[in-house]
Amino acid sequence: MDEKSILRNSGVRIVEVGPRDGLQNIKSAIPTLTKVELVSRLRNTGLKSIELTSMVSPRAVPQLADGRQLLADREIQGFLQDEEVRHPVLVPNMRGLERAMELGVGEVAVFVSASEGFSRTNINCSVNEGLSRSRQVAQKALEAGLSVRGYVSCIFACPFDGPTSHETVARVVKDLLDMGCYEVSLGDTLGVGSAVDVKSLLGHLQRSGVPIDRLAGHFHDTYGQAVSNVWAAYECGVRVFDSSVAGLGGCPYCPGAKGNAATEDVVFLFDRAGIETGVDLDQLAIVGAWISAELSMANGSRAGAALAARQGFREQPRSHKESFGKLEQEEVMSKAQKDGSRLFQAGVSLRALWQVCHLLWRSRHKLALPLGL
Numbered sequence: 001m002d003e004k005s006i007l008r009n010s011g012v013r014i015v016e017v018g019p020r021d022g023l024q025n026i027k028s029a030i031p032t033l034t035k036v037e038l039v040s041r042l043r044n045t046g047l048k049s050i051e052l053t054s055m056v057s058p059r060a061v062p063q064l065a066d067g068r069q070l071l072a073d074r075e076i077q078g079f080l081q082d083e084e085v086r087h088p089v090l091v092p093n094m095r096g097l098e099r100a101m102e103l104g105v106g107e108v109a110v111f112v113s114a115s116e117g118f119s120r121t122n123i124n125c126s127v128n129e130g131l132s133r134s135r136q137v138a139q140k141a142l143e144a145g146l147s148v149r150g151y152v153s154c155i156f157a158c159p160f161d162g163p164t165s166h167e168t169v170a171r172v173v174k175d176l177l178d179m180g181c182y183e184v185s186l187g188d189t190l191g192v193g194s195a196v197d198v199k200s201l202l203g204h205l206q207r208s209g210v211p212i213d214r215l216a217g218h219f220h221d222t223y224g225q226a227v228s229n230v231w232a233a234y235e236c237g238v239r240v241f242d243s244s245v246a247g248l249g250g251c252p253y254c255p256g257a258k259g260n261a262a263t264e265d266v267v268f269l270f271d272r273a274g275i276e277t278g279v280d281l282d283q284l285a286i287v288g289a290w291i292s293a294e295l296s297m298a299n300g301s302r303a304g305a306a307l308a309a310r311q312g313f314r315e316q317p318r319s320h321k322e323s324f325g326k327l328e329q330e331e332v333m334s335k336a337q338k339d340g341s342r343l344f345q346a347g348v349s350l351r352a353l354w355q356v357c358h359l360l361w362r363s364r365h366k367l368a369l370p371l372g373l
């Protein structure tokens with residue numbers, strides 16, 4: 001896709017980062033097929049940029065250890081052929097880039113921290129070393145005809161070093177643009193910034209000669225400021241925003257850090273302002289409710305939860321339905337007893353709860369079990 005045509009568009013572009021940034025901090029293993037289905041459902045909402053996964057070490061991010069498997073999936077391979085949609089993959093180094101290229105990826109994302117402490121903990125090198133590593137990756141990717149997107153993390157503060165200076169952010173952003181990134185995403189990894197901080201940083205970047213139309217906003221919602229930060233950045237001229245369906249996400253080094261701005265909330269914000277996103281909000285709300293149910297997590301999007309409820313979304317977590325379906329009679333009993341309280345906490349529907357109670361009652365009275373739970 002022609003980069004300039006995106007930037008000329010008067011609307012905004014949403015970069016959905018749920019399948020990568022959103023899922024990476026979830027401890028329990030999510031089946032690759034669920035991830036494929038998530039990407040597929042997100043594509044159907046009209047999203048034109050969906051970050052697929054990351055080629056980081058499985059030890060560093062066990063949840064994305066199936067990155068290659070995901071990219072090799074037939075459906076994903078088909079998506080990678082679609083020139084209308086960007087499917088970036090995060091790559092930390094040359095090895096990651098090579099693996100991504102082998103699997104036909106057309107766009108990669110490189111990442112650098114604006115703070116030394118986070119850089120050392122996250123990627124085990126200094127900010128400058130991170131920049132030169134990214135430069136190598138970007139150079140090889142560009143030579144091979146790939147697009148390269150850049151991320152800067154900890155734009156406002158770092159969990160180890162405290163506040164980040166605007167000057168450091170400007171230096172890192174300029175370096176990433178200089179090495180050929182078509183766009184640089186400004187990441188408030190801790191989610192500690194507010195609208196005033198956003199305006200102050202963007203003002204500084206503009207005065208330092210950074211073109212605002214090459215920037216994206218990536219705001220985590222730890223203090224509930226993500227959507228207002230998106231709007232503040234929009235008012236400063238930013239037109240690209242990273243967000244995560246159902247607000248999935250967090251940060252392993254920042255206890256309490258919440259996920260990205262929820263895509264549903266961001267689309268709702270722009271829809272209400274009459275600003276084109278190209279995303280079908282009702283459909284997106286169903287995707288958010290579906291993945292929340294799949295992961296047995298509360299929906300992190302306020303707009304998404306409200307819209308899904310209005311549409312009468314009642315789908316039960318597929319994993320529970322399937323596993324119950326496959327178990328033998330005795331196994332169902334012990335699973336039902338073990339899972340009863342967990343299922344309740346996870347907020348599954350009353351029907352599932354009724355089924356568990358019913359099972360327990362029948363077992364106590366030694367009645368035959370019904371099939372097809």
Ligand SMILES: [Zn+2]
Pocket residue numbers: 021187189218220260
């Ligand atoms: Zn993030």
